[in-house]
Amino acid sequence: MKISYKHIIRCLEEKPSLKDLSEKLFQLGHEHDVENDIFNFEFTPNRGDCLSVNGVIRDLSVFYKNKNKPLIYDNAIPNLDINFSNLSKDSCPSISFIRIKVQNVHSEYKEYLNSYFEDLNIKKNNFFTDISNYIAYEQGQPVHSYDFNLINGPIILRNCQNENEKFLTLTNTEIELHKNDLVFYDDEGPINLAGVMGGKRTSCSKDTNDALIECAYFKPEFIIGKSVKYDLHSDASHKFERSVDPLCHEKTLRRFIQIVQDHAEIFQVEIFSEPNAKYKKTEINYDLDLINKILGTEVEEQEFVNILSSLDFKFDGSKIVVPSYRSDISHQNDLAEEIARVIGYNNIESKSILLNKSLDKNSSDIERQIKSYLINNGFYEVINMPFNAFQTNQSIKVDNPLDSNREFLRTELVPSLIENVVFNEKRQKESVKFFEISDIYILKNKKISCERRLGLVVSGRQGLSHQEFSKKLDKKYLVKLFNSIGINLEQHILLIDRDKIDSKIKTPIFAFEVPLDDFPKITGELETSLISKSSFAKYKEVSDYPSSYRDFSFSIENKKDIPKLYKCIEETNVEFLKDYFIFDYYEDIHNNKTKVGYRFIFQSNIKTLKDEEINNSVNNLLKPILSINSITVPGL
Numbered sequence: 001m002k003i004s005y006k007h008i009i010r011c012l013e014e015k016p017s018l019k020d021l022s023e024k025l026f027q028l029g030h031e032h033d034v035e036n037d038i039f040n041f042e043f044t045p046n047r048g049d050c051l052s053v054n055g056v057i058r059d060l061s062v063f064y065k066n067k068n069k070p071l072i073y074d075n076a077i078p079n080l081d082i083n084f085s086n087l088s089k090d091s092c093p094s095i096s097f098i099r100i101k102v103q104n105v106h107s108e109y110k111e112y113l114n115s116y117f118e119d120l121n122i123k124k125n126n127f128f129t130d131i132s133n134y135i136a137y138e139q140g141q142p143v144h145s146y147d148f149n150l151i152n153g154p155i156i157l158r159n160c161q162n163e164n165e166k167f168l169t170l171t172n173t174e175i176e177l178h179k180n181d182l183v184f185y186d187d188e189g190p191i192n193l194a195g196v197m198g199g200k201r202t203s204c205s206k207d208t209n210d211a212l213i214e215c216a217y218f219k220p221e222f223i224i225g226k227s228v229k230y231d232l233h234s235d236a237s238h239k240f241e242r243s244v245d246p247l248c249h250e251k252t253l254r255r256f257i258q259i260v261q262d263h264a265e266i267f268q269v270e271i272f273s274e275p276n277a278k279y280k281k282t283e284i285n286y287d288l289d290l291i292n293k294i295l296g297t298e299v300e301e302q303e304f305v306n307i308l309s310s311l312d313f314k315f316d317g318s319k320i321v322v323p324s325y326r327s328d329i330s331h332q333n334d335l336a337e338e339i340a341r342v343i344g345y346n347n348i349e350s351k352s353i354l355l356n357k358s359l360d361k362n363s364s365d366i367e368r369q370i371k372s373y374l375i376n377n378g379f380y381e382v383i384n385m386p387f388n389a390f391q392t393n394q395s396i397k398v399d400n401p402l403d404s405n406r407e408f409l410r411t412e413l414v415p416s417l418i419e420n421v422v423f424n425e426k427r428q429k430e431s432v433k434f435f436e437i438s439d440i441y442i443l444k445n446k447k448i449s450c451e452r453r454l455g456l457v458v459s460g461r462q463g464l465s466h467q468e469f470s471k472k473l474d475k476k477y478l479v480k481l482f483n484s485i486g487i488n489l490e491q492h493i494l495l496i497d498r499d500k501i502d503s504k505i506k507t508p509i510f511a512f513e514v515p516l517d518d519f520p521k522i523t524g525e526l527e528t529s530l531i532s533k534s535s536f537a538k539y540k541e542v543s544d545y546p547s548s549y550r551d552f553s554f555s556i557e558n559k560k561d562i563p564k565l566y567k568c569i570e571e572t573n574v575e576f577l578k579d580y581f582i583f584d585y586y587e588d589i590h591n592n593k594t595k596v597g598y599r600f601i602f603q604s605n606i607k608t609l610k611d612e613e614i615n616n617s618v619n620n621l622l623k624p625i626l627s628i629n630s631i632t633v634p635g636l
Helices: 005-009 018-027 053-060 111-119 127-139 226-230 235-241 249-263 288-295 301-310 332-343 361-375 414-425 475-483 524-533 559-570 611-626
Strands: 002-004 031-035 038-042 084-086 094-103 144-147 155-159 165-168 174-177 182-186 189-193 210-217 265-274 283-285 314-316 319-321 431-444 447-460 509-515 548-556 577-588 593-602
Touching (some): 002 111, 005 053, 018 031, 094 249, 111 249, 127 235, 210 249, 288 301, 414 431, 559 593
Antiparallel strands (some): 002 038, 155 182, 165 174, 182 189, 314 319, 431 447, 577 593
């Protein structure tokens, strides 16, 4: 999720620099990068409460005082007499509506609303939809706006009864609903795929002055997977899948009304609310001694109270009352994690879960040598999550996993490496050479044992050069690679079964995994030569959009112009060119010509490229090359 630095600091009394704010957010566990003063967050799935400006501010309150909170409409609101039936209370325990009529809408938005669109480069739609989008950004609670005059008859929320029932979304995409999809209906049919996207027929427009605003709490399990199933990715589904605050409806809708009042004259507003009768607040009997034992800290009672109070937890005797928006908090381990985040994990002394584990200097040297050797042979080191979903009789279960789908510590490295292969194959990578060095923990006879292992996987071409382009990565390649430094791994190398992998590529995958202690020490002479070749690698953003390539064979009559070709390509700056390499090199002695085959790879980080866009880039690339008299492209 993208949030503007400017939008955060206007809510704080202090004005921390972007760098200081970034450091605090990392300390709180909120991974992000920053570009043009915009934070691009990757919140963990259990922290849906942070998917808004308000959510980030709440977490930052342990470090910075909040400024005046956003104004909300505080006048009495008459009841809305709406013909609505909720036939799916198990999946939607609470829901509210407001009907709001306006006139004399301002031609310009106020600064706080306008900056949302300008700073984040978001397209404006219409008055009510724009405010709906802003509310989700500011408050974290999605709302949906209907044109009230386009709704025909009563509204019913229920599971879809008919297989393949057609529904036209507000993005003009027609989908076929399936039985048990949660859907809002009027007399004419579906008007909203609940928690995902509304329908075109009842959507607001620039002419809408009478709107019905829906604010609902959907249980995540009834929304998860729907956006992927129908390829309808929306901000609302992203938030509902990660859980929203079930008790925020009145505050959210009053904030909505306030924003409307800031920009138009309201001559009618009414509210309907169906609260969650079964909601029970979460209470935890806390034990500070246990929490200190979990963390290995000595936090005092007052510091403990201050930290949790600043995060909006309430104390009721020996119990802690959890905020309604923190669905991720349920036991002592979660409270310990809150304390650790605020103290800072880097400020807590690191201890092994194995009391007798000590650092082996020899193993450390071997690890450094192996890394240098593999990197200098074109391998990439990966760091995977130490948790997965697979349980064996040797697995260790984590009490409070960040992701409920990854509850167990890994007992092997290769499955994670296979996931890395699939990820890269889906992005058209032709040469995959990965390794990982990590600890794995195994439970044996009720005792935990630790083993540091090297995992390695290869697939595709040996490299992207004319010497390696036609050669495949296989078992022989790996055997030769390690035999050259006196290590025989032939018996450990496995051919991975492609039938169990979600990839259309059929190139063989070879992998192995061995304890690091099994490696002999590489000679110091070899180690020195390897390290001297290493260089710093700069991060490049990985695109989620497909790449396309174009192959060209350049025929060069004058060998003196070959360096000109290389320089021309190296200095090129054409749009969408992601990478290039020589895959063929041939000297035609009889005709006194040299042929150089180049592959050019085009890709965008924000969209799927069209042929026309690629062709324009190719033309701009070839133009200076073909201006060199002795260089041609046969057949062009």
